[in-house]
Amino acid sequence: MNVIYPLAVPKGRRLCCEVCEAPAERVCPACTVTYYCGVVHQKADWNSIHEKICQLLIPLRTTMPFYNSEEERQHGLQQLQQRQKHLIEFCYTVAQKYLFEKKYAEAVPAALHSLRFRRSVYGLSSVELVPAYLLLSEASLGMGRIVQAEEYLSQAQWTVLKSTDCQNATQSLLHRNLGLLYIAKKNYEEARYHLANDIYFASCAFGTEDIRTSGGYFHLANTFYDLQKVDLADTLYTKVSKIWHKYLNEHYQVLSQAHVEQADLLRKRFVNDTGLDEAQEAEAIQILTSILNIRESTSDKAPEKTIFVLKTLVMLHYLMMNSSKAKEYAIQALNLAKKLELSDEEQSNIEELLHLISAEEEHPIT
Secondary structure (H helix, E strand, O other): OOEOOHHHOOOOOOOEOOOOOOEOOEEOOOOOOOEEOOHHHHHHHHHHHHHHHOHHHHHHHOOOOOOOOHHHHHHHHHHHHHHHHHHHHHHHHHHHHHHHOOOHHHHHHHHHHHHHHHHHHHOOOOHHHHHHHHHHHHHHHHOOOHHHHHHHHHHHHHHHHHOOOOOHHHHHHHHHHHHHHHHHOOOHHHHHHHHHHHHHHHHHHHOOOOHHHHHHHHHHHHHHHHOOOHHHHHHHHHHHHHHHHHHHHHHHHHHHHHHHHHHHHHOOOOOOOOOOOHHHHHHHHHHHHHHHHHHHHOOOOOHHHHHHHHHHHHHHHHHOOOHHHHHHHHHHHHHHHHHOOOOHHHHHHHHHHHHHHHHHHHOOOO
């Protein structure tokens, strides 16, 4: 049974919904340690994150066993904290992936889990809470709840202001989300200010040509595009495309060389790897497909730029082992190159990509 019977709850104990913190009326029958106000929030949490972490929550939410010594107790506490830290990062990555896929409602429960575990491990005023606040803010923006997004951002800003050791990466994320907020409010001047700060702090943390900095360039490009400052937007979109192309091409070249050296010896295919986690892969797809749509809408002006983005998407999907999508983009790039009568070398490069993808389909990974 999923329903909670009030008489079965110990006196003085308040059971709250995992999603909204309202009084709980239902319990997850699988783990029996997670509670909900009703069926709607139970299904929302299950579809978002709970299915993935259900059994992992049991040792975190049940009473710790009796230990025979202080040493055993400390070891038990360390294990508990390690499990919590693992779930912090896992829930954060899942929520990020949903955001890049524009599944904003699904991102909320995962982000809330990350926030609760952060509070448990680091305390209520730690700067480690900021990334979770920012996830919740971005999800709220995506659902059109600007006031709620502002509340989460205010909490994040206040936490950063109180901190004496906030890292550049966290500052970058904060300014990026503030930029997105002001874009939603059509205040482009403030949006540009915060996105410029995002790029500055990301550059300090990772470098100006890093994929983790590219998000700031991308959102700033979108701002200029909305303001019809097409030349500025075009420059930034080109920069973002080049950053991702360089990163993916390095992984692609390593993988191609490995195939050449090892395929004949072992008769095995290598497991393709982008070097990215699921959230970063979703971000790459979102950024590059957005740029592609813009390039295609203006392809009569600079078709070579469209081909460049297509080739970048080919490498991305190939490295993600999505051969069908990679082949689709490769054929599209080759047809456009032939239509424009580009150099034989350019067409040959695309044909080489297409050949490698076709070979991968004929000899799947073992």
